[in-house]
Amino acid sequence: MGEALVAEGDLLDLASRALTAGGMREDEAAQVARVLVLADLFGVRTHGISRVPQYLDRVRIGGIDARAEVATLRVAPGLATVDGRNGIGPLVGMRALEAATEGARAAGIGAAFARGSNHFGPVMPYALLAAEAGFASIIASNATTTIAPWGGRDTRVGNNPIGIGVPNPGGDPVILDMALSVAARAKIRALAEKNEPMPQGWATDSAGQPTTDARAALAGFLLPVGGHKGYGLAVMVDMLAGLLSGASYLTRVQAWDKNPGAAQDLGHVFILIDTARLGSTEWLRERVADFTAILHDTPAADPASPVMLPGEREMTSLARGRQEGVRVAEADLQKLRTLAG
Known part of the structure; x- marks a missing residue:
């Protein structure tokens, strides 16, 4: 291609x-x-x-409303809810980002909980836009179930992405954007289409047994990063983004690929912190420079692969x-x- x-x-x-x-x-x-x-x-x-x-x-086919009237309700100076009304996901995400930004400007820290949404893209664009405006961020979403609860053999938990961003005045912000499986389903799908094997530890087959067969993995479920710790983090992201927002959660979420004509009702959470309330621009610039230098100066195990910060490659x-x-x-x-x- x-x-x-x-x-x-x-x-x-x-x-x-x-x-x-x-x-x-x-x-x-x-x-x-x-x-x-x-x-x-x-x-x-x-x-x-x-x-x-x-x-x-x-x-x-009626699964998403392209002209949905996304509605924001401010329930406290720093807190808002966003009803996506089954609109296109990144639009709901942008409205939630705006609502959280407004709250953080007013109260120093702002949060927005969105419901009635769909796939909203990656976290990193939202975290970058927040950082460029001087806000640190914690942003997360729930997702279609692809991960089994730790010790289980049925998909009940989503591969729920979470991101954390910190601004860096005059330089690149530091942004972590990660889903909570060892590997993304899209990567496994790409290997299956090419009839190529999959690394051990990415996923299991439908019986919950480890496999390197990408096709078998697509019929099975993804493994969480960090074992039971990744499972716990995925659960708590869903409690924030899905349960507290009023959206669907766990198996209540509709799978867009299996039932594309149904509203997914995904939930997102955006938490923004106005770093200007914590210190001056120069104070933050100096601290981020020192922080990143400590990591960049780490001797590399492989000289061809120097130590990098989260999001630096992106x-x-x-x-x-x-x-x-x-x-x-x-x-x-x-x-x-x-x-x-």
């Missing part, structure tokens, strides 16, 4: 036009495009513009993509062009 380099602005315009043609309002389509194009700039192509056709397929990809163009698959680009008319 060929690849293409596309200027960020051109890709934003194309994705926005495709989403608008699919039923979204222009201004809201632009917000969704911003999240997805940032994903591609970070090199997270499984969550970038390749998702546009998937989202719009679900719109066409931030390097972002800078390169903004200079040289966003690297995308030709097939995904062609699908976007077709959808945009």
Whole structure:
């Protein structure tokens, strides 16, 4: 499959036009495009513009409402709820980010709990936008069930992503964005399509037995990172993002790939901290510089692979993509062009 380099602005315009043609309002389509194009700039192509056709397929069959009136309710100076009303996920995510930002500006720390949502892309774009505005963040979502409870052999827990971001005035923020399985289902699917084996420890078959057969793994379930600790973290993310938000949780969440015509009712949580309330810009810059230097100065076990901070590889990809163009698959680009008319 060929690849293409596309200027960020051109890709934003194309994705926005495709989403608008699919039923979204222009201004809201632009917000969704911003999240997805940032994903591609970070090199997270499984969550970038390749998702546009998937989202719009679900719109066409009634699984997502492209013109949903997302509603935000402020329940306290630093706390808001967001009802996605089954809108396109990154739009709900952006509204939740805005609500949490507003709360943090007012109270120093702000939280938004979203319900009635769908797949909202990766966490990293939201954490970057927050960091650029001076906010540290904790952002998480629940997801379709793909992980078995520790000691169980049926999928009851989602591969729930969580991210933590810290701003770095004048430099790249430090951002962790991780799902809670050892490997993403998309990676296993890609190996299955190529009939290639899968590393041991990624997933089990449908009987709960370890396997290196990617096809068997797709019929089974993912293994959590860190064993029982990863399971516990996935459960608690769902309690925050799903249970407390009023969204669906665990097996109540609809699987978009198995039942694309049903509303998923995913939940998200956004917690933002106004770092300006903790100290001056110069104070934060100096502390982050010292913190990162301690890690970067660690002698590398392999000189060809120096020690990096969470998100550093993605931030390097972002800078390169903004200079040289966003690297995308030709097939995904062609699908976007077709959808945009």
